Amino acid sequence: MSFSKVIAIDGPSGSGKSTIAKKLAETLDVLYIDTGAMFRALAYCCDQRNISLTAGPEMDEFLSSINLEYGKSSDFLIGIDGENLSLKIREHNVSKLASIISQIPKVREYLLNFQRDLASRVVCVMEGRDIGTVVFPNAFCKFFVTASVEVRSNRRLNQLQEAGESELSLEQIMIDVKKRDESDMNREVAPLKMAEDAALVDTSEMELVEVLSSLKSSVLDKAKGIGISL
Ligand code: DC
Numbered sequence: 001m002s003f004s005k006v007i008a009i010d011g012p013s014g015s016g017k018s019t020i021a022k023k024l025a026e027t028l029d030v031l032y033i034d035t036g037a038m039f040r041a042l043a044y045c046c047d048q049r050n051i052s053l054t055a056g057p058e059m060d061e062f063l064s065s066i067n068l069e070y071g072k073s074s075d076f077l078i079g080i081d082g083e084n085l086s087l088k089i090r091e092h093n094v095s096k097l098a099s100i101i102s103q104i105p106k107v108r109e110y111l112l113n114f115q116r117d118l119a120s121r122v123v124c125v126m127e128g129r130d131i132g133t134v135v136f137p138n139a140f141c142k143f144f145v146t147a148s149v150e151v152r153s154n155r156r157l158n159q160l161q162e163a164g165e166s167e168l169s170l171e172q173i174m175i176d177v178k179k180r181d182e183s184d185m186n187r188e189v190a191p192l193k194m195a196e197d198a199a200l201v202d203t204s205e206m207e208l209v210e211v212l213s214s215l216k217s218s219v220l221d222k223a224k225g226i227g228i229s230l
Contacts, residue, residue, distance in 0.1 A: 003140035003226055005123040007219055008132035011145035012181050012192060013095070014152030016203040016211070020145060021127035023212055028125070028219065028230055031071070033118060035128035035135075036098065037078045038111050040089035041068065043097035045080045053100045063110045070118060092165055099180050102129075103187045123228065129184055132195035141222045142198035143215060151204045153177050 007024065011017040018034065025032035042063075046053055051062050069079045077086040088094070101107050115135050119126060128135070132142035147155075153174040160168060184192040194200065199218065203211055223230045 002138065003228075004119065004136045004138050005228055006119050006131070006136040006139040006141075007123075007125045008136055008139040008142045008195070008198070009125060009127040009145060010129055010132050010143070010192070010194070010198070011201075012129075012152065012177075012184065014156045014177060015145045015147045016155070016208070017127050017145040019208065020201075020203070020211055020215065021125045023208070024215055024219070025125040027212065027216055028123075030230070031119075031122050031124040033070070033115065033124050033126040034077065035111065035115055035126060035131065037086075037089055038068065038070065038114065039098040039102045039107070040094050041078045041080055041085045042066075042107060042111075043101040044085055044089050044094050046101065047094075047097055053097060053104070055104045055106060059104060060106060063106060068114060070114075090163065092160060092168065095176070095180065099183050103183070103189065105189045108189050123230065129192040130190035132198050133193060134190045137195070140226055140228060141219050142195050143201050143218075144194040144198040145201045145203060147202060147204040149174060149177055149181075 009017050009021045018036075021034070022032050043053065045066070046062060049062070051058055066080050067082070069076070071077060072079065075086065076084050078089065079085050112135055115126065119136070126136070132139055132144070153170060156173050156177065157168070157170050160166065201211060201215070220230060
C-alpha cells in the first residue's frame with residue numbers, strides 16, 4: 001500500500017486538536033494545514049457578499065470565481081481574493097455559518113481538491129473532520145482527538161473571553177457545541193467520524209505536553225516504519 005505523507009488529525013471542535021496539530025507541526029518542522037479555517041473563510045466571504053449558504057448555481061459561480069489562498073505568510077493563514085481573513089474567521093457567528101456551508105457537497109469537493117493539492121508535495125499535519133476518512137484515507141498516521149462536551153465548552157469560553165467576546169454564557173456555548181457536533185456527525189457528506197485505523201486521543205484529562213510527546217513518538221515510529229524522513 002502506498003501512503004500519503006500526511007499526519008491526519010480529526011476530531012470535534014474544542015477537543016484541542018488545533019493546538020495539538022499546530023504544535024506537532026512546529027516540533028516536527030512540517031507544514032500545518034487547518035482545514036476548518038477554509039470552511040470558515042468561504043462561509044465568512046459568502047456572508048459578506050450576500051451569497052446564500054445553499055447548494056445551487058450561485059454557490060457554484062462563487063466557488064469557480066474566487067482565489068483562495070492558504071499559508072501565504074505567518075500572519076496570513078487564509079484569505080480570499082487578496083483579503084486576509086485570518087482573524088475575522090474566528091468570530092463566534094462564523095462557526096455556525098461554517099457548519100452550514102460544510103454540508104454543501106460542491107463546497108466539500110472544492111476544498112477536498114484544494115487540500116489534496118496543498119499537501120501533494122510536502123509532509124504536513126492536516127487537521128479537520130474528514131482528513132483520515134475522506135481526504136487522505138491513505139495518510140501514514142491518523143489521530144482522532146476528542147474531549148468531553150463540558151471540557152470543550154469551557155475551552156471555547158476561555159478562547160472567546162481572550163478574544164474579547166465574553167457576552168456568551170457557558171450554558172449557551174454548551175448548547176452550540178452540542179448542536180455543532182450533531183450536525184457535523186450527521187451530515188450526509190463526509191460526516192465527522194473516526195477512521196478505523198486512527199488512534200483515539202482523549203484530551204479531557206491530559207496535559208498538552210503529555211499529548212504532544214505521545215503523538216510525536218507515534219509519528220516518528222510510523223514514519224520510520226515506512227521510510228518517510230522527518
Ligand atoms: O475546526 P473548525 O471549528 O474551525 O471548523 C469549522 C467548521 O467546518 C465545523 O463546523 C466543521 C467544518 N469542517 C468540516 O466539515 N470538515 C473539515 N475538514 C474541517 C471543518
